[in-house]
Amino acid sequence: MKIGTGGLRAAIALTALGILISLALLVKETPYTLVAFMFVAQPLLLLGVVFLAIHAARDLRSRGVL
């Protein structure tokens, strides 16, 4: 069974958003960019990893490895 790439695209989008917020902190440090990095960017990056892991688990299950 072939599984779609929607989860992977979501992971890419979430990671890109997290990286852009981190980039804002690195380019111009203000209390606001620091708070955005700590409380928005990092959860987004983590969510990207979770989406990737879910996709990988589904992929492995569809192949009968898991």
Place this chain on the structure above:
Amino acid sequence: MTRALAAPLALFLAAPAALVADTSFSVPRPHGWVGTADEWARGLGIAFALLDLVLLFLAWRALSRSGESPLSKELLFGGILVLPLAVVFFAYSYGLEASKTVDACASCHVMTPWVKDLRDPKSETLAALHFKNRYIQDNHCYTCHSDYGAFGSVRAKWEGLGHVYYNSTGSYEKPIKIARPYSNLRCLNCHGESQKFLDPEKHPREDLPDMISGKTSCLDCHGPAHPPPAEQRASR
């Protein structure tokens, strides 16, 4: 693919060096100067972030063109699992240090009168004296307004979150004032062992316990630390 990666790789290599080469500094740097750790953390963080965005773009394109393939999986592994770790590491390394600077404190409008006085060479307040004579090298606000040790830093950062909230919502009670009595231990961390402080003519031995316990404030004799509220309003 090699051609597509050439430009971002060149940018990746050039970004840290470009950021370290600060052109605004007029005093010549010491021989062999290669920048501070913060400058390198910032430069490398930006470089890794840009490289990651390129990898993510290439991964998206690879997914669109040929679906899941070994190439797209490699790009996803690098772009989602590996490079973000480096970006987060350098962003923390730079961001936490940069949040201690006077500029970071001054970025909230409510702090303008304090920072203006601090940078005024004619001001005789305690904060301005420390600033203009370079008694404190860097991070002047943070050095005097955070307790020492790891927990002092954590507490200062935690309270900083409150400051961002109050500033964003405009819920400060004006004129703003210090949250709790200023601890003498913050002064004594630098001055406590100085010969000037230990001179019994200036600080009699019998008065030291009260100074250390905070019963007598350093600011009683050496203040004011900042201009009083009326002058702050006038200087806005």
